[in-house]
Amino acid sequence: MAKIVSIHSFRGGTGKSNTTANLSCLVALAGKRVAVVDTDVQSPGIHMPFGLTEERVEFALNHFIWGECPIEKAAYDVSDALKGPGGPIYLVPSSMKISDIGRILKEGYDVRILNDGFQALIEKLDLDYLFIDTHPGVNEETLLSIAISDTLVLILRPDQQDFQGTAVTVELAKKLDVPQMLLVINKALPSMNFDTLREKAQKIYDVPVAAVLPLTTEMVQLASSGMISLAYPELEVSKELRKVAAQILAS
């Protein structure tokens, strides 16, 4: 049976989409059939590291939500991003068109449609893993993603606002009986003591810290244009991402 992995953060800018892209690729490279759904209809972004351009996208998640296409029609094979054997890996992007974003925000939608879409996608593409790149913050869509997830990866930066917000999300996730929760502390300054940070976070949240990802020059330079774990596999940040992927695969 397919595993659903939601990647969530309380605030934007934590590197959630980049981390989702990297983790989904690493799981695909382990020989798993993977799909990624970008449910961040307000500010879609995960298409960037996968190199999926607007021109190539005829149907997006928006069109499925509007009933204009079955979900598998909005799934694009992005296995080229793996740069090696593995996968396949598919991406269901949210529409990048301003008009589509405006429409979906204005009209809203029944989040139950999303759940139906996820199940259909798992069946149609015979998936092993479905990654959900959620919108930051807590709302009906993100709560649904958390509720149906087998694994919830919470991404946070080492700053007070993220610490506080993550505490709320952890509490909600526990009430929704998420089987596996992992914390990933991203954009940690190299001068920080990572072991101490990990220990403190684990103690406060009572959730394992799967990785502390350092902020590196390569990440800033690469920005959203590529997968750091594939472009620079020797870096500490890439090794940490592989550890997270391993924990997802082991669950």
Next chain:
Amino acid sequence: MSLTHLGWNALWLYSLGISLLGVFGIYLGQKTRARSLQLLKQVEMEKKRADKLANFVIPIGLALSVQNELNTLLEKILMEAKTLSLADGGTLYLMTPEKTLRFVMVHNDSLKIAMGGTSGKEVTLAPLNLYDAAGSPNHANIATSCALDAKSIAIADVYSAKGFDFSGTKAFDQRMNYRTVSVLCVPLKNTDKTVIGVLQLINPQAPETKAIIPFDEHLCQMMDLLGLLAAAALSSYLKTKQLTDQIAELKIQIDEAKKERQVAEITDSDYFKSLQSRAREMRAKVKGQNS
């Protein structure tokens, strides 16, 4: 008086006048030459100063600014100052919050002493108090006096100097069979004029003869500049380290009351309750399928 007599007198006066003019001219010439020589010497000194600034002091300052390890930075400050001044020995003190000068480095080439910095040998000498027990400033010690007034002090010969207590130096000399002659203390001053340390150098040696020479005015000016650059590098390092330590000590503080309030706002909603119930059903179903 005959015309001939007058003529001779006139000639004599004329010759005297010329001679006097000649002497005056020679005098003026000599004065001008002396003045020119003085000016040339001054120009040469300024050129030497500019050369030393461009070729030594400024590059040293730049090199100090990129040091990111404290012991290496402290060592570089003292070693570069010793090299620039041709000093046989030197001591670097840092100001403590308790207003004492803590010994951080002591070096002496003749006595082969190297303590502090990257030597691995700690300096165990007691710090110097800027103020005595009664709270009066300690101007008896040259290093503390330098720190208190934030001014360089140069002594040509400690054994004949007045106004400072060099008994400690003399006792050291006797013990080590050494002779401290000339001393220069330079304050390490921030841009806000706060003294964060003192650099003390002893016994500069003439390059050719190795004879001990006093610290001349020109060198004192160089060392003052070096003191400013060293203080800037040290301040920058300490500020960065303080920030780094603060970041490393990052505290994770959760406002539990706020968290509970925010969680309750969501969990009290009908949507969440319905979601929670559906999630439980779904997980129970999966569990049943797996077993």
